[in-house]
Amino acid sequence: MRVGASALLLEKVPPPRLADLAAEHSATILFTAPAGYRSMLAAGRAPQLARLRRCVSAGEHLPRTVYEDVLRRTGIRVIDGIGSTEMVHIFIASADDDIRPGATGRPVPGYQAAVLDEHGDPVPDGAAGRPAVRGPTGCRYLDDPRQSTYVRDGWNLTGDVFVRDAEGYYWFQARHDDIIISAGYKIAGPEVEEVLLTHAGVREAAVVGAPDPVRGTVVKAFVVLDEALSGDERMAGELRELVRATIAGYKCPRQIEFVSMLPHTSTGKVQRGVLRELGTALPTG
Numbered sequence: 633m634r635v636g637a638s639a640l641l642l643e644k645v646p647p648p649r650l651a652d653l654a655a656e657h658s659a660t661i662l663f664t665a666p667a668g669y670r671s672m673l674a675a676g677r678a679p680q681l682a683r684l685r686r687c688v689s690a691g692e693h694l695p696r697t698v699y700e701d702v703l704r705r706t707g708i709r710v711i712d713g714i715g716s717t718e719m720v721h722i723f724i725a726s727a728d729d730d731i732r733p734g735a736t737g738r739p740v741p742g743y744q745a746a747v748l749d750e751h752g753d754p755v756p757d758g759a760a761g762r763p764a765v766r767g768p769t770g771c772r773y774l775d776d777p778r779q780s781t782y783v784r785d786g787w788n789l790t791g792d793v794f795v796r797d798a799e800g801y802y803w804f805q806a807r808h809d810d811i812i813i814s815a816g817y818k819i820a821g822p823e824v825e826e827v828l829l830t831h832a833g834v835r836e837a838a839v840v841g842a843p844d845p846v847r848g849t850v851v852k853a854f855v856v857l858d859e860a861l862s863g864d865e866r867m868a869g870e871l872r873e874l875v876r877a878t879i880a881g882y883k884c885p886r887q888i889e890f891v892s893m894l895p896h897t898s899t900g901k902v903q904r905g906v907l908r909e910l911g912t913a914l915p916t917g
Contacts, residue, residue: 644898651677660684665691665900666698667836669710673701674835674858682706690715690722691901693804693822696734697829712736714763714804716790718782721769724802735801736794743767747796752785760805763794793820810904812841814849819883821851821904827878828853828871833861836894840908842887853885854907856893863890 640657642650647668654662662681666689672681681687687702687710694712702710713725714736724745726737739745746754747761755761764787773779782789793805805811806820813819821839828837835856842852855871857863868888875884895903 647671647900648675648677651675651680655680655683658683661686661688663688663690665689665896666694667692667894667896667902668900669702670698670836673705678705681708684708686711688713691897691899693736695822695826695829697826699731699733713740714790714792714802716788718772719765719767719770719788721767723765723767724763726801732799732801735797735803737802738800739765739802740767745796745802746787747794747802748787748789752787757796757798760793760795762808763790763792763802764788765790807904810840812839812849812851814841814844814851814882815847817882819851823879824851824853824875824883824885827875828855830878831871831874833858833867834871836902838894838902838904838907839885840904842908844886850886851883852887852889854889854891854894854910856891 640653640659642653645653647664648671650664650668651672662684669687669689681702687708689710690713694710699710699712702708709728709731711725711727711731713722715722723740723743724736724738725740726732726735730738743765744767745763745765747759748764749755749761766787770788773782791808793808793811795803795805797803804822806822810821811818812821824839825837828834835858837856838854840852841849844850855863857867861867871888872884895906897903
């Protein structure tokens with residue numbers, strides 16, 4: 633509105649159709665979640681995406697594999713960003729030559745950010761903690777206890793876990809409630825998901841904790857494969873070996889369930905809460 637641009641607002645449109653409509657209406661900038669871009673590419677919509685000037689990803693972390701796939705097939709560098717309903721704006725992002733694939737980015741001009749420990753003190757670069765932001769936008773909860781947990785000492789706490797590097801780039805680790813504690817180890821589900829997504833036959837993956845009588849919780853992966861592949865024990869073993877060869881062995885999924893689709897919100901976020909409930913209902917082993 634500020635620059636006089638027009639916007640095409642769509643509701644409940646499948647990602648492939650979203651790409652088609654963007655091309656039909658000569659849109660130049662597209663906003664959607666990472667799962668949307670992956671679905672568009674899988675459906676052969678790279679030519680439609682290539683007509684765009686900008687692609688922006690938000691809603692959840694943009695895996696490096698998705699970024700690189702879009703770049704390779706369209707020539708577009710997807711802008712990743714994190715914002716929140718309470719801040720009404722993206723506050724960490726990077727574009728063009730400032731992008732570091734896999735990193736969310738650096739604070740947007742006008743915003744300040746920090747990574748804090750559980751006491752509200754800054755942690756050193758390279759250490760994981762809770763991101764805190766402040767800037768020119770925001771709203772408050774009225775007569776709602778969430779206000780006291782979201783805003784502390786003038787900072788807005790997003791509920792994520794991030795690491796800041798020496799260059800000031802913020803690297804997403806997980807949502808705070810997506811950290812899996814298994815046999816005393818802390819495991820970030822998105823790290824395991826990114827490894828699974830490097831497999832050529834994996835279309836989508838989501839990792840959550842499932843109850844276990846010995847370890848308390850085990851890593852469980854819900855995986856959507858390409859239609860031509862079979863979700864059998866051989867494939868499960870192949871995926872486990874991929875994880876073990878890439879990251880620490882204790883992060884390897886002890887349970888892998890192959891599903892036809894993952895549950896998503898209307899904005900394209902994977903509903904990990906739904907998957908956690910499924911993990912609780914299913915037997916462990």
